[in-house]
Amino acid sequence: MDLRMQGTVVLITGGGRGIGRASALAFGAEDVSVIVADIDLAVAESVAQEVVAKGGRATAVFMDVASESSVEEGIAAGVAVFGRLDHLVLCAGVSGLLGQPFDEIEASAWDDVFAVNVKGQWLPVKYGAKYLRASDQGSVAIIASDSSIVASPLHVPYCTSKGALLMLVRALAVDLRRDNIRVNCVCPSVVNTRMPKIDTGMAESDSFDGSFPVHEASDIANYLVWLSSPVTHTISGHALVADFGFSGESSFPM
Numbered sequence: 001m002d003l004r005m006q007g008t009v010v011l012i013t014g015g016g017r018g019i020g021r022a023s024a025l026a027f028g029a030e031d032v033s034v035i036v037a038d039i040d041l042a043v044a045e046s047v048a049q050e051v052v053a054k055g056g057r058a059t060a061v062f063m064d065v066a067s068e069s070s071v072e073e074g075i076a077a078g079v080a081v082f083g084r085l086d087h088l089v090l091c092a093g094v095s096g097l098l099g100q101p102f103d104e105i106e107a108s109a110w111d112d113v114f115a116v117n118v119k120g121q122w123l124p125v126k127y128g129a130k131y132l133r134a135s136d137q138g139s140v141a142i143i144a145s146d147s148s149i150v151a152s153p154l155h156v157p158y159c160t161s162k163g164a165l166l167m168l169v170r171a172l173a174v175d176l177r178r179d180n181i182r183v184n185c186v187c188p189s190v191v192n193t194r195m196p197k198i199d200t201g202m203a204e205s206d207s208f209d210g211s212f213p214v215h216e217a218s219d220i221a222n223y224l225v226w227l228s229s230p231v232t233h234t235i236s237g238h239a240l241v242a243d244f245g246f247s248g249e250s251s252f253p254m
């Protein structure tokens with residue numbers, strides 16, 4: 001299928017690792033120029049080099065999505081390289097406070113999770129929208145989580161922050177419809193990246209034991225590319241749940 005994205009530009013937050021890195025490679029393979037944005041500039045630069053080594057176009061920028069000035073400066077720096085911005089793909093996120101009972105969590109630690117996982121998804125749209133308006137295929141694709149719809153134990157701040165993204169996506173989709181900018185999200189269950197490994201006490205180099213289904217980061221990257229492409233031009237405000245069908249199961253004892 002021709003996704004018809006050739007010559008467009010994407011900015012990917014959290015692009016230095018995991019789903020963001022896989023997305024940078026997937027967009028690069030579609031002839032999309034990639035701005036890799038990450039709070040860890042060294043890994044962002046390394047991913048940009050990977051995209052270029054595969055024949056694509058990419059640059060790296062520093063960005064802390066929780067900081068308004070950093071987001072504004074990072075987007076401006078990326079657009080200065082490629083001259084336009086068509087797609088935002090928002091993968092920067094933190095797990096934060098897994099295993100802590102809700103009544104033992106410091107309010108400041110709660111705020112830290114929301115600063116990245118919620119405010120940090122809105123700020124790139126705030127500063128990217130003026131560029132997306134000039135595109136004929138402006139789109140925003142956010143990584144929410146299956147934790148947006150089903151809660152894992154002892155993970156209240158993360159699950160709540162991911163639930164908030166479902167409404168952020170709908171509300172932004174409504175406000176940006178008149179500008180022909182689409183806003184969607186993907187809600188994956190466990191993905192083979194460092195985040196769930198650190199969460200569960202594994203080393204980054206460890207493999208999951210096969211007792212539950214796990215996505216590869218490239219699976220989620222492909223869904224993000226597809227939702228960003230004009231092939232899905234009639235879809236906005238949508239949450240694509242990728243959980244191997246788990247959330248559809250009832251408690252009926254069969």
Ligand SMILES: NC(=O)c1ccc[n+]([C@@H]2O[C@H](COP(=O)([O-])OP(=O)(O)OC[C@H]3O[C@@H](n4cnc5c(N)ncnc54)[C@H](O)[C@@H]3O)[C@@H](O)[C@H]2O)c1
Binds near residue numbers: 020091092143145191
């Ligand atoms: N891996 C999973 O099982 C899974 C499942 C569902 C949802 N998600 C979500 O997918 C997204 C990506 O997760 P991942 O598994 O690729 O994680 P990861 O830890 O592999 O990568 C996250 C990247 O985000 C960057 N980052 C963190 N805070 C940042 C900030 N303030 N500003 C800019 N960059 C920042 C990190 O430096 C890192 O490069 C997150 O929002 C996560 O909640 C992950």
